[in-house]
Amino acid sequence: MHLFYTPDIEPSHPQYFLSEEESKHAVRVLRLNVGDKVQLIDGRGGLYTAEIKDAHPKRTILQITDVVTGFNKRNHYLHIAIAPTKNIERLEWFLEKATEIGIDEISLIICQRSERKEAKVDRLNKIITSAIKQSLKAYHPILNEPEPLSKLLSRSFDGQKFIAHCEESDKSNLKQDISLNGKYLILIGPEGDFSPKEIEDALHNDFKAITLGQSRLRTETAALEACFEVNFLNRE
Missing domain, CATH: 3.40.1280.10 (SPOUT methyltransferase, trefoil knot domain)
Incomplete structure (x- = not known):
């Protein structure tokens, strides 16, 4: 599953819009389309699973389907x-x-x-x-x-x-x-x-x-x- 770094994502929001750069990469390079699943990380311990709802090369829309907080948090x-x-x-x-x-x-x-x-x-x-x-x-x-x-x-x-x-x-x-x-x-x-x-x-x-x-x-x-x-x- 392809992974994207999305530091501005909010766990409480059900949808997320990929940046233009990431949208272009997802649609033009990775050839992802509507219905494909991706993972997102926010850099603060959040791991998200999402489904593509609109594979737009400038503003891809994702529907968040699962959120894991404190993912693999280390003990030190x-x-x-x-x-x-x-x-x-x-x-x-x-x-x-x-x-x-x-x-x-x-x-x-x-x-x-x-x-x-x-x-x-x-x-x-x-x-x-x-x-x-x-x-x-x-x-x-x-x-x-x-x-x-x-x-x-x-x-x-x-x-x-x-x-x-x-x-x-x-x-x-x-x-x-x-x-x-x-x-x-x-x-x-x-x-x-x-x-x-x-x-x-x-x-x-x-x-x-x-x-x-x-x-x-x-x-x-x-x-x-x-x-x-x-x-x-x-x-x-």
Whole structure:
């Protein structure tokens, strides 16, 4: 069954009008017609089943036949703050795979050693949207605009906070420290790692240093490894 992302849909409304772009895709590309069934996701946990009532290429009308709220809601909240990679395609790869595995929020942080200090959030959000459709996720991860690491460190977070870095120091791992079914914020630095001052500031703000294994990982690989570990440890 074909799936559409419809963030403006309301559960109480019996009908929904696809946007012109989505209508054209449904009618001209997918060749859908009156009576065909489709699924819709709103990015807020809603999964809808609908039937096409008018297959118009500019304004397709759907009749909602079933609504599931809280579809596949996960038992934890994962927020990864990652420094944008010099090669933006590596960050795009992380966003796609992390969305498929399971993530709730991503912050883009600018660090002292960052080689990339900007990112087109609109384009990155399209990659996330494509990934939730591919993996049938009803929740759309939040992607925050790039900001200095210092701003993120200054904000409160109601959960466990970790920083993964490469400096030689005492570190634990997520399996040892994680409280299951909780909220987690994990910092992943740029290609040149966090600076000693940034690590010190994070620890001062109650972040705990962790290791993600013995290998030296690329930024996007480290972030995905953290994402996988959190989801695996919280698997019911």
